[in-house]
Each structure stands twice: as C-alpha cells, then as structure tokens.
Amino acid sequence: MAVGSPGLQRSPSSLGGVAMAFLRSHWRIAIVIVVLLGVPATWVLAHDAGQVDHALVATVQRGDFKVLVTTSGELRARKFVQITAPQGAMQAQIYQMKIASLVPEGTVVKEGDVVATLDRATVAPKLAEVTLAVQKAQAQYQQAMLDSTLTLSKAREDIRSQELGLEQKKIIKEQSIYEAPSVQRQVEIDYQQADRALAQAKVNYKTLTLQSQAKMSEVGADLGRQKNQLDMVQAVMAGFTIKAPAPGMVIYVKDWNGKKRTVGTQINAFDPGVATLPDLSQMESVTYVNEIDVRKVQTGQRVAITLDADPTKKLTGTVAGVANVGEQRPNSDAKVFEVHVNVDQADTTLRPGMTTGNAINTYEAKDATYVPIEAVSSDSGVPIVYKRSGASTVKQQVQTGAMNDDDVIIARGLTAGDQVLLSPPPDRDGLSLVRLPASTRLVAPPNGDTAIPGAPAPATPRRPSRAVPARPRG
Missing domain, CATH: 2.40.50 (OB fold (Dihydrolipoamide Acetyltransferase, E2P))
Structure with a gap:
C-alpha cells in the first residue's frame, strides 16, 4: 500500500490517459513543431554534405614565379x-x-x-734562451781560438827544435869524415832521420793550420747564427707595438x-x-648555403639584400663566388658552402659585421601557372591534384615544374582560375584518375628542384637491331 496523500498520488494507468488526452487535443501543434525543426536541419545537413571548407581550397594562380634561396650573412669589405x-x-x-x-x-x-x-712576457723566455746561446757560442769561439793558438805555437816550436837538431847532425856529419866508415854511416843515418823528421813536422804544421781554420769557421758560423737569431728576436719584439x-x-x-x-x-x-682597415666603398655579403640548396646557386645570379640594422634599406647584389668544398660551421650539424655576394650600392652607412638577409634568385619564370605545394600529391608515382569541377571533385594528373618553399609550377593539367583541394577528400579512393592527353614531347624541368618525384619518365625508344650477315667460309 502506498504511503502519502491521496490527492497527490496517481496510478500509472491514469497518467497514461492524461498524456493521450493531451496529444489528441494538441496534435496540430506537435506536427508544426516537428516540421519547423526537421526541415531546416535536413537542409543544413544536405548543404554541408556537398560543401567544401573554403580554407582547404586554393585557386590556381598565374604570374611571375621565383625560386629563392634565403640565408643570413654578414657584411665584409672586398678590399682591406x-x-x-x-x-x-x-x-x-x-x-x-x-x-x-x-x-x-x-x-x-x-x-x-x-x-x-x-x-712581451710571452717572448721573454725565448729572448733569454737566444741570449744564452749567443754567450755560449762566443765562449766556444774564444776557446777554439785559444786552442788553435796553443796548438800552432807548439807545432812551430817543435819545428824550430828540429831545425836546430838537424843543424847539429850536419856538423857531426862534417866532422865524421875522419872516422871509420861504420861511424860515418851511422852519422849519415842520424842526419837523414833528423831531416825527414823536420820535413814531416812542417807538413803536420800545415795540417794543424787547416784544422784550426776549419774549427774556427765552424764555431764562427754557429756564433753568427746565434747572433742573427738574437737580432731577429729583438726585431720582432721591437715590432710588438703595432x-x-x-x-x-x-x-x-x-x-x-x-x-x-x-x-x-x-x-x-x-x-x-x-x-x-677595410675599404667601405666596396662591400660584400658573405653567407653560407646548405648542401641541399647550394646546387641551385651559381655565379651571376641576382640577390636581394636586407639589413637587420635597418629593415627599410633594400640593397641588391650579384653572386660572385661559390665555394667548391663544404665546411662544418660551429653549432651546425650540416655541411655548408661559403657564398660571396657583391653589393651593388656604395653606402656610407654600411659597416663590416652587419647582419644581412640574402634572397638569391636561383630561378625565375614569367607568366607561369602554379599552385601551393600542399595541393600536389602522388598516386602510384603519378603527380596529381584534386580539382573542383562544379559540385564534384576530380583526381587530375598534372605535370610539375620548378618549386619554391610555398608553390610549385604546373606545366600541364591546370589553368589559371581552377580550384584545387589542399588535402585529399574523404572519397579519394573512389575517384578515377583523369590522365593528361598523350604528348610526344614533355616539357623539360628547369635547373633546380621539381615539385613531386615519381612523375612518369618518357620511355627511350630502342633502335631495331640489325642482323649481321655471316661470313662465307672459304
């Protein structure tokens, strides 16, 4: 049994009856509400199903197309x-x-x-070392000179003594004429020995003289070398005031x-x-291009130059040189190549060391058709775009050309004013590919990057083989 006031309590059957009575009495109002809410909702859903977000659609453009390599650099003087x-x-x-x-x-x-x-403190030890070497060489020179003097003096004294001895032997020889023949023979032998000893002493003296001269030349050359070294060190130190x-x-x-x-x-x-001391009338911008983009950069290409110090100043220049060998710059993992850009203008406000922005024009096409890079994709190696055709979307094959950081040239497949999707539609797998008309000649891409790899390459026709006639056997 339910607990509560009898006036506030109703059975389920009574509640259902009340609801049915309300619907029967207000059925027209319910139908109007359903129509008012359902028709707009159905229209919105149907409209959204056939509509593409305008943010994901791009219009094919036609005009001048440039491929720029942008780098930062630094101003330097070409002559200094x-x-x-x-x-x-x-x-x-x-x-x-x-x-x-x-x-x-x-x-x-x-x-x-x-x-x-x-x-000068860093060179003072070297000066002391060379000074000591000079003093040592001077001492050696003095010692060699004294040794030579003593040696030659002794040799001269020995020659003088032997001359006296030879003279004495001669006197004895003259007095021996009255002696026995054996005594005379002994005196003659003594005289000859003394004469030969004197001759040998004179030869030895000449040899000692040559040895002394050689020794003096040696120590003299070493002394001169050390003195020259000292003079050079002193001259270098004198130039320490630059x-x-x-x-x-x-x-x-x-x-x-x-x-x-x-x-x-x-x-x-x-x-x-x-x-x-730079010549400020001739300036250049020295920059570094990564190894991916350096193949696009060539001497003679035009460059637009900006200054970080004065963004309003616009300068122009020309690529004057590209390094043949890459280098590893500090705080960089990739190899870069040094590029020199001659600045055309002579400006008194330009200073070495100013940071520059360099936009190198590596390729330029007049009146080209191009789309954003995001609009081009690949289907089985074929470059395609998703082109809007009325309320539907078409998978269109295209032939691409040069590309820059944002856009890519479309050589064939699109015209200016066409609209393409920037991302593939949900039903892309169900779309059939519209191929380009057959052509006997494909447009060669420019010297630089092409947009999408995988474009079909023209087949190279083979020449028919010719049969070589067999030689008759003789």
Missing part, C-alpha cells in the same frame, strides 16, 4: 689592409703571441697610430671559430692577423 703581428716571427721561432692591448673596434685611425700591443699602415676604420679579425680577436687572444705566426 691587413694589420698583422711583426713579420719574421716564424724565422725567429716565435710561434705564439698574445694581444695585450687593442683599440676599440670601429676606431678611425691615421697612418702611424698605435693600434695594438703584444705581450701601428696602422694606412688610415681607416679598425675592424677586428675573426678566428676559425668565428670569435673576434680581442685582448688576451693568442695569435700564431702562421695567421698573424690582428685587425683590418
């Missing part, structure tokens, strides 16, 4: 005067030098003004790692540059 460490450092065996002071970059100097000084060889603006030189040489930087005798 090098300010270097003293010449002759390598000959003086001074291979490392340290910059002790350097005028601020951008300082305008006159010829003869002091630009930099090098630290002066400007010409008037101009001082610009720091960069090391191999891209860092500028400043106070405290070590420089070596193989690369002694400290700073430069």
Whole structure:
C-alpha cells in the first residue's frame, strides 16, 4: 500500500490517459513543431554534405614565379689592409703571441697610430734562451781560438827544435869524415832521420793550420747564427707595438671559430692577423648555403639584400663566388658552402659585421601557372591534384615544374582560375584518375628542384637491331 496523500498520488494507468488526452487535443501543434525543426536541419545537413571548407581550397594562380634561396650573412669589405703581428716571427721561432692591448673596434685611425700591443712576457723566455746561446757560442769561439793558438805555437816550436837538431847532425856529419866508415854511416843515418823528421813536422804544421781554420769557421758560423737569431728576436719584439699602415676604420679579425680577436687572444705566426682597415666603398655579403640548396646557386645570379640594422634599406647584389668544398660551421650539424655576394650600392652607412638577409634568385619564370605545394600529391608515382569541377571533385594528373618553399609550377593539367583541394577528400579512393592527353614531347624541368618525384619518365625508344650477315667460309 502506498504511503502519502491521496490527492497527490496517481496510478500509472491514469497518467497514461492524461498524456493521450493531451496529444489528441494538441496534435496540430506537435506536427508544426516537428516540421519547423526537421526541415531546416535536413537542409543544413544536405548543404554541408556537398560543401567544401573554403580554407582547404586554393585557386590556381598565374604570374611571375621565383625560386629563392634565403640565408643570413654578414657584411665584409672586398678590399682591406691587413694589420698583422711583426713579420719574421716564424724565422725567429716565435710561434705564439698574445694581444695585450687593442683599440676599440670601429676606431678611425691615421697612418702611424698605435693600434695594438703584444705581450712581451710571452717572448721573454725565448729572448733569454737566444741570449744564452749567443754567450755560449762566443765562449766556444774564444776557446777554439785559444786552442788553435796553443796548438800552432807548439807545432812551430817543435819545428824550430828540429831545425836546430838537424843543424847539429850536419856538423857531426862534417866532422865524421875522419872516422871509420861504420861511424860515418851511422852519422849519415842520424842526419837523414833528423831531416825527414823536420820535413814531416812542417807538413803536420800545415795540417794543424787547416784544422784550426776549419774549427774556427765552424764555431764562427754557429756564433753568427746565434747572433742573427738574437737580432731577429729583438726585431720582432721591437715590432710588438703595432701601428696602422694606412688610415681607416679598425675592424677586428675573426678566428676559425668565428670569435673576434680581442685582448688576451693568442695569435700564431702562421695567421698573424690582428685587425683590418677595410675599404667601405666596396662591400660584400658573405653567407653560407646548405648542401641541399647550394646546387641551385651559381655565379651571376641576382640577390636581394636586407639589413637587420635597418629593415627599410633594400640593397641588391650579384653572386660572385661559390665555394667548391663544404665546411662544418660551429653549432651546425650540416655541411655548408661559403657564398660571396657583391653589393651593388656604395653606402656610407654600411659597416663590416652587419647582419644581412640574402634572397638569391636561383630561378625565375614569367607568366607561369602554379599552385601551393600542399595541393600536389602522388598516386602510384603519378603527380596529381584534386580539382573542383562544379559540385564534384576530380583526381587530375598534372605535370610539375620548378618549386619554391610555398608553390610549385604546373606545366600541364591546370589553368589559371581552377580550384584545387589542399588535402585529399574523404572519397579519394573512389575517384578515377583523369590522365593528361598523350604528348610526344614533355616539357623539360628547369635547373633546380621539381615539385613531386615519381612523375612518369618518357620511355627511350630502342633502335631495331640489325642482323649481321655471316661470313662465307672459304
């Protein structure tokens, strides 16, 4: 039994009866509501089913088409005067030098003004070493000279003694005429021995003289070499105060790692540059192009140059040189190639070291038909687009040409004003491919990238083979 007020409680059968009574009395209103809600909903669904989002549709354009390689670079002077460490450092065996002071970059100097000084403390050990070597060579020279003097003096004294002895033997020989023949013979032998000894002593003296001269030449040459080394070291140290060889603006030189040489930087005798005095009337933009795009860049191509310091300034230039060998730049994983761009304009506001933006025009086509890259895809190796044809979509084969970062040239298959989808439609698998008309000649792509790989290549006709007649056997 239900608990509650009898006035507020109804049985299920009574509730159903009330609902049926309401519907019978208001059926016209219900029908109108259903019609008002259902017809617009049906129309919206049908409209959306046949409509394509305009954000995913692009119109085929016709006009000038450019392929640009954009890079950042740095301004440099094409001509400059090098300010270097003293010449002759390598000959003086001074291979490392340290910059002790350097005028601020951008300082305008006159010829003869002091630009930099090098630290003499780094070369002081070398100076002490060479000075000691000179002193040692001088001592050796003095010793060799004394030895030669003593040796030759003793040899001369021996010759004098032997001359006296020979004279004594001669007197004895003269007195032996009254002696027995045997005694005379012995005296004659003694005389001959003394004479031969004197002759040998004179020959030995000449040999000792030549030996002394050779020894003196040797130690003298070593002394001269050490003195020359000392002179070179002193001359290099005298040039540690570096002066400007010409008037101009001082610009720091960069090391191999891209860092500028400043106070405290070590420089070596193989690369002694400290700073430069650039000719600001002839500037160039030095940039680096990655190994993928460098094949598009050639000398003579035009370049649009911008400056980060002044975005409103527009300059032009020409590619003057492209490196043949790539290099690994700091903080870069890819190989890059150095490209030099000559700036056409002479502007007094241009300064070496300014960052530039370089847009190299590697290819240009007049009155070309092109679409966004996203509109072109591939179907079994055939480049296609999904073209709008009225309310339907057509899978259209196209022939592509050059491409840039955003668009690709359509050589055949589309005309200006056509509309193409930027992404494949949901029913792409059910669409049949509309192929290009057969052509005996395909348009050769320009020198550069083509849009979509996999386009069918023309078959190369084979020449019919000719039968070679057999030679008759003789």
